[in-house]
Each structure stands twice: as C-alpha cells, then as structure tokens.
Amino acid sequence: MSEEEFRQASREREIAYWRETNRFCGKCGEAMTVHPDPSECAMLCPRCGFTAYPGISPAVIALVVKEGKILLQRNSHYRATHWSLVAGFVDTGESLEDAMRREIREEASIEVKNLRYFGSQPWPFPSAMMVAFTAEYASGELKPDGTEVIESGWFAPDALPPIPTPGSVARRMIDAFLLENAKGRQ
Numbered sequence: 001m002s003e004e005e006f007r008q009a010s011r012e013r014e015i016a017y018w019r020e021t022n023r024f025c026g027k028c029g030e031a032m033t034v035h036p037d038p039s040e041c042a043m044l045c046p047r048c049g050f051t052a053y054p055g056i057s058p059a060v061i062a063l064v065v066k067e068g069k070i071l072l073q074r075n076s077h078y079r080a081t082h083w084s085l086v087a088g089f090v091d092t093g094e095s096l097e098d099a100m101r102r103e104i105r106e107e108a109s110i111e112v113k114n115l116r117y118f119g120s121q122p123w124p125f126p127s128a129m130m131v132a133f134t135a136e137y138a139s140g141e142l143k144p145d146g147t148e149v150i151e152s153g154w155f156a157p158d159a160l161p162p163i164p165t166p167g168s169v170a171r172r173m174i175d176a177f178l179l180e181n182a183k184g185r186q
C-alpha cells in the first residue's frame with residue numbers, strides 16, 4: 001500500500017471507529033446524529049446540542065542514536081520477529097518531549113538528549129497520531145523493561161535485524177538514518 005492509500009484508508013477506518021464508539025451523547029445519553037453540515041466531521045446531539053469531533057490520541061516514537069548505531073527493540077505484543085523503535089502514548093498533561101523521554105526511560109532504561117522533530121503519521125489502531133523524533137543517547141545502561149520489551153540493542157547500519165515494513169514513520173526514520181550514514185562514508 002502506498003503512503004497516500006494508507007493515509008486514506010486510515011482516515012476511513014478512524015471515522016468508522018469513532019462513529020461506532022460515539023453513538024450516544026456523552027453529556028445527556030441521547031442517540032447522536034451525523035452533523036447536518038457535511039463540512040463538519042462531527043456527531044450532534046439532537047437533545048442538548050453537544051457536538052463531538054473525532055478524538056486523536058498522540059503517541060511518540062523515537063530513533064535513538066549512539067555512536068553511529070540505532071536502538072531497536074523487540075516488543076512482546078508486536079510481531080515478535082520484527083524489531084522496532086521506542087514508542088508509546090502521551091499521558092494527559094504531558095508534553096510530547098516529556099512523553100518521549102519517559103517512554104525511553106521506561107522501556108530502555110536510558111536518558112537521551114537533543115530530541116528533534118522528524119515528522120508525523122496518523123496511525124489508526126485506533127485514532128493515534130504518531131509524532132516522530134530523533135534523539136541522541138545521553139546516559140545509562142541499555143536494559144529492556146522485560147514486560148513490554150523483551151530484547152533491545154544498538155545496531156550498526158550494516159547489521160540490522162528485521163525492521164518495520166515500508167509505509168510506517170518508523171521505517172522512514174530508519175531509512176533516513178541509513179541514507180545519511182551512507183553519505184557520511186562517501
């Protein structure tokens with residue numbers, strides 16, 4: 001699937017999921033109706049007028065680099081044969097940067113510096129928005145948390161394990177890192 005097809009399919013899926021989970025008004029309990037204005041992607045309560053818009057849950061993901069190697073890990077709930085980047089949902093009241101540092105600390109037991117925005121991608125499983133960062137290792141001993149992450153390591157560009165398939169922002173970050181690394185060697 002191309003990135004554009006994925007984006008469209010994501011949107012359809014998210015809206016279907018949102019309609020399904022917003023059938024009744026959260027304020028007064030009345031059955032919701034589709035907003036009469038087609039330009040409004042919203043559900044409207046005919047009794048109290050409450051309008052509900054699709055919610056998006058922000059999530060963060062990072063490519064952490066240490067001495068030319070990247071941090072990859074195997075998750076217990078993910079396809080266990082593939083390795084991926086540190087990622088997790090943002091808690092209420094947290095900044096994206098705080099969430100990213102916390103996730104890296106929790107999952108990998110290390111501290112990072114120089115967090116930089118890389119890009120973002122809607123991620124409909126369900127209704128998430130992946131916000132991607134690059135970061136540099138700062139301190140600590142890499143250690144998987146043992147529950148969510150069962151194995152982790154630093155990998156050189158020429159010795160990567162099976163990585164996420166194309167189409168994900170995780171893969172885009174890894175590809176960008178590989179390209180930069182190849183340029184650096186020329």
Ligand SMILES: [Zn+2]
Pocket residue numbers: 025026027028029030045046047048049050
């Ligand atoms: Zn209502």
